[in-house]
Amino acid sequence: MTTLVELTGIRKSFGGVHALRGVDFALRAGEVHALLGENGAGKSTLMRVLGGEYVADGGTVAVGDETQNFRSPADALQRGIAVIHQEMALATDLTVAENIFLAEIPSLISWGDLNRRATGLISSLGFDIDPRSTVCDLSLAHQQVVEIAKALSRNVRIIVFDEPTAVLAVRDAERLLGIIRTLRDRGVGVIYISHRLDEVFRIADRITVMKDGASVKTVDRTEVEIGDVINMMVGRSLKALFGEDVERSPGKEVLRVEDLSDGSRVKGVSLSVKAGEIVGLGGLVGAGRTELVRLIFGAEKAKSGRILINGKELKPRSPRDGVRAGIGLVPENRKEQGVVLDFPIRTNATMTKLNPLVNVFGFIKRAKERATVDTLAARLRIKAGDLGDPVSSLSGGNQQKVVLAKWFHADGTLLIFDEPTRGVDVGAKTEIYSLIKSLAAEGRAVLVISSEHLELFGLCDRVLVMREGHLTGSLEPQDYSEEKLLKLAMISTSAPLQQEPAH
C-alpha cells in the first residue's frame, strides 16, 4: 500500500508548553488509521499541523514524496488534505450547495448546475439532503454530511475526522461509520480521532496511541485489545492515576433536584447528592448535562421543578444566588467562563468571595489578600512564577487549579465540576483528582461531569447517565463499564427513569 502522508519528528510548543515533542505518523491509502490518546496528548495539535492551521516548530510533513511546508489550511487542501473538526466550519446561514462549493463559487452563479453537483456528492454518500436548504435548519448529522461532501468536492485524498461521533445519536453515528468505510474503499486515507474505543476497534485498520505530545506506538488493530490501548494511553496504572482513596462516608443530603426542566435541553431531571459523595454525570456531548448544572448553579433559569440545598428550596436567578447558597461551579470552558485570563492569578482566585478582603469603603486589603492566596496556592500546588502574573502565563493544568482555587476560597457545600481535566496534562490531572477527593472527604457534595468514561469510573461513587435531556440511569461501581454507560447514553428506552430521584 502506498503511503499518502508521512509526518516525521513534528515538534510544536505554545509558550513554554511542549504540545508535540517529535511525533512520527504515517497514513496509507485506503486505511482508517485511528489516533488515540487522552485529552491534551497532542492529537488535535498534530492534526492542525497536518491541516496547515499550525506551522510546526520542527519536523517534516511529506505528501507522497514531496516535503511540504503548509502555511494555511488552503495549502493543505491544495495537497488533498481536509480536516473535519468537531465544531463544524460551515456558514450556517448559507445553503447546503453554497457551503459545499464555498471556495470556488464563481462570480456568476449557475444555481441549477451547482445544486445538481451538490446533490450528486451527497447521494454518493448515501444521503438525501436538499442542496437548497439552509445549513442551520439541518440536524447535526446532516451538517456533518455536508462537511464531508465539501471535502470530497475538492478531491481530497486524506480526511481527518476529529471526534466526529461525539455529537451524533447512535443511528447517525452508525451511518457515519458507513460513510467512512465507503471512503476507505475508494482509496481515501482516513485519520480517525475518537474517545469511543469500541467504535475505534470496529472501524480502524491501524491504531496509533499518543501520550504527552509523543507517539507511543502504532499497531494493527488485530494485534491488540482495548485494555492494552488504555494502558498505552494512560501510561500508568489506573490506581496511580486517580491517587489515594481517602476514607469517606456519605452524610446527609446536600443537593436534591426534583423534576427540573428548562423547557428545551433539560427534561424532568431528579437526582440527589449527599455530603462526602462524588457523583458522576455521564452521557454524550449535548445530552443536557452542562445545561442541568447551570440550572442548579443559577447561570440559567429553570422552567419547572425544584432545587433543594441542605433541605432549603433554592430558586436561583443568577450565579450570585447559587454562590450564596454554597454552590461552586468549575465550568467546562476554562478560558471563556472560568478565569479572566489577562488578570493576575491572585485577583482571579479571590473573585468568588471578596467580602472578607474588603473594608467598609470597598478598598481591597492587599496584605490579607496576598496571604489568603499564598495559602490557597500552596494547598493546590499552583506552579507560578509570581501570583501577580496573569493567569494566561500558566499551563492549562495550573490555570484549572486557579479555577479550583476560586471555589476553595468560596468554601461552598456543593461543588460542580464540568469536564474538570479538559486540556490538562496527566500530572496535573492526578493532582486535580486528589483535590476533588479531598473536597469530598471534608464533607462537601461533589458532582462531576465528564466525557471521559475512565475519569467517571475512577473518581465517582456512582454515575448518573443522561440522554437528550433525560436522566436514563444510574451505574453503581460494580456495573462500571463503557458498554453499559454508552447503552444508557445512546439507546432510546421507552420509559426514561425519572419518577424517583435516583437515590
Next chain:
Amino acid sequence: MGIAMTDLAETGPRRSINISSLLHRYGTFVILIALLIVATSMSDVFLTQRNLLNVLRQISGTSLMAVGMLFVILTRGIDLSVGSIAALGSVISAILIQHYSPGVAIGAAIIAGGLCGAVSGGLVAYLKLPPFVTTLAMMTIARGLSYIVSAGQPIVMGDPGALITSFGSGSIIGIPYPIILMVIVFALAGIVLVFTRFGRLVKAIGSNAEAVRLSGIPVAHYTMSVYVISGVLAAIAGIVSTSRTGVGSANIGVGAELDAIAAVVIGGASLMGGRGGVANTLIGVLVLGIIANMMNLARVPGYHQQVFMGCIIIGAMLLQYASTIFKR
C-alpha cells in the same frame, strides 16, 4: 530587565521586556513628551504659565467626560451621550439657579445626568441592548431635552448665578478652580480603579464578563453604574462650562463624546474592554489639548485644524500599537 528571563517551562511562556513592549506601555507618555518639545520649539508663548493654564482650563470639561468614558470603555461599552448630557446639565443648572439655591441647581443638574446614565446603563446591563445604539439614542434624547428645557435660547445666569460664575473665573494660588476639580476627579478615579473592589471588578467585567458572572458577581449592577458615573461626570462638565461662560446653553458639548473617546483611546485603553488607566487617560486629554493649542498658536485656520487633529490621532494610535504592528 533587558534580558529574557529564565525559561519557566512549568509556569508559562518566557517573559522579556523589549522596546516594542515598552513603547506599548509608555507610548502615550512618549507622545506627550514629544509634543511638549515640538510645541516649545515652535512657539515662545507655549511654555508661559498663562498659556499652560489656558490649555488646562480648556480641557477641564472634556477631561471629566473622559474619566466617565474610561469607566464605560473598561467594561467594553461606549457612551455617546456625554456631550448631550453636558448640555442638559448646563441648561438645568442655569435655569434653576434663577429661582433656587446653588446647591439645588447643581444637585438637580447632576441628578439629571445620573438619571440619563441610569436609563442607558439599565438598558445595556439588564436588557442587553448594544451600548453604541442605546447611548446614541440617549444622545438625541438628552440634546432634545436640553432644547425643550431652555426653549432653544441661551440662558444668561446674571446675578443669581454669581456663585457658579465665580467658580469658573476664580482660582486658588493662581490655579483656576476647574483645574483643581479636574485634578481631584482624576485622583479619585485613579484610587477607585486601582484600590477598590469596584475598580477591579469593572476592569474584570470588561476583560471577561461571563467568567465574572459565573464567580457570583452581580455584573449587571456594575455595568449599569459605570454609565451612571459617566452621566454624572458629563453633567458636572456641563456645569463647569456654564461657570466659565456664565451662560447655560443647549448647544454646548456637540461632538464632545468623540473628544472624550479619542482621549481615552490615545491613552492606550482598549475598546475591547479591560485595559486602560486614569493616568494615561489624563495624558490622552493633555495630548488633544496641546495639539489644539499648538495649532491656535501657529494660526492654523479652524477647518484645517480638524483635518490635522484627525491625522494626529491616527499617528498617535499607530505609535501606540506599534508593538502589535511590528509583530505581524
